[in-house]
Amino acid sequence: MYEPAGPLGRKRQRIFSSVSALAVVGLLIAIGMRLQTSGQFDADKWAIFLHWGTAKFLFDGLVSTIMAAACSALAAFALALPLALGRLSTRAWLSRLAGAYIEFFRAIPLLLLILFMVIELPALGFDWPALGFLVFAMALHHSALTAEVVRAGILSLPRGQREAALALGMRPSQAMLHVVLPQALRSMLPALISSLLAIVQDTSLGYVIPYDELLHRSQDVSSYAPQSLLQAAFIVTMMYGVISAVLLYLKRWVVRRQRRAVARSAAKRAGAGSADAAEDLRRSQLVVKTDRLN
Template identity: 40%
Template sequence: MNSTAKTGTADDALFDQLGPRARARLRTVSIIATVVLLAVVTGMLIALGASGQLDPDRWAILVDGDYLGFLATGLGLTLVVGLVSTALSVILGVLLALGRISRSAWLRLPCAGLIEFFRAMPLLLILFFIMFAMPMLGLRLPTFWQLVLAIVAHASAIFAEIVRAGILSIGSGQSEAGKAIGLRHREVMGLIVLPQATRALTPALITQMVRTIKESSLGYVVGLSELLNNGKILSEFTGNFIQSFIGVGLFYIIVNIVLSRVAERLTSRVGKHA
């Protein structure tokens, strides 16, 4: 009761309560928006029906074992790219984060420069550089590693900032206590600070992992047979573009839901052990 009362008081202080007229306007706007949305959806369904896109035969690919198996194969490669990229990005991100908070300017400044540079660069531009510029320099990579390297370069900078924020959120008393018992700076970071920061940042890291998996959809640019590229091939083979890409979207939604549930469970466990 007390917590509810406090929350209500805080909300009242931050936001003005809507009056009768404002509530009536809000209801009117909501009704109009709902009607417009339903009209748009109805118009789309009518247009799809007129073009034959709602015929059951076109949607059969979403229940056909061969077609679903083809998409599932692409999903498998997408997950491999995502997991490999995430693992490498986390490792490199931790190293960059430790470098950025280092006491040595010779290490801190280059790490900060790399983080800011790759955070600012669009992933597609990094991928184009690896695809076209690196071969000019005599460096040729398989398509799998072209995509992974591009994702790692971009994602590791984001992971580095997440880890750095987690490290800085740990009170200085933890480090001082470690040094008081004779631990060196590296031991304090490895044994005390990093484990606590990792537990606190687990949900954020998983959220970034979901994003990394979705970034693997750029595999179609390098011709990698990942989920989106397989969906494109399926749409060209069957002529059912809408249905094929809806199937691809459903696969992505399933993966994101699963990872979101994992994040929620880890968050609850971290809260219990905190």
């Protein structure tokens, strides 16, 4: 169990945080000075990115990245739900089959899975574009990861929710569909956003196909202008960082909204409890007054 730090512990944490921040700032200054010495801030190395054609070229790569991430996320989330329900099934064969799928595709590195799809599927007659191979491989891998997130969200709910639904006459499938899943999906939404962020970042592995996504476009730029290799990597990192920052902000917004909803619900329950207590006190006083009159 975690215990909140006392005054001495908080003082130590502030000291460690200050020392760590100073160390990070010093490291960044040292890196900047090293880059300045090697001429990485020279105008000729950044000039290519001031052309509209280069900006449009990289923006088209960003669009391709978002398209691959969206398709992969839809396919992965669509597969994750039945996989999680299969893993939780009371039928042993179904639970073992879903568990084998999840463990198998979680264990395979995504890069090797993408390469396998590109090499083996065309030999079997699947003449897909590069986007199809990338989405298929990412859907298989991330569906296994997301299925565990969904399963954990379902198991985190109190058992009384399902038991109450069954007591009302619902079948187990109806209780899962109408009672358990809506609450579980609401509670696991921040984790699903984190899964989406991982999918966006993993689209960069599409450069090995090659799929014309953002990282592959930056390699094309650095091939055309070798002196701007580090600059291209920096700009692409910033573009990925913007997408990641948007998703992280969305995740924090969802978490804050859920906390406010929980606080409002607790306040309503407390208000209802106070009203009931006041009503009980009023009734007891009325009874006492009646007894005195009698």
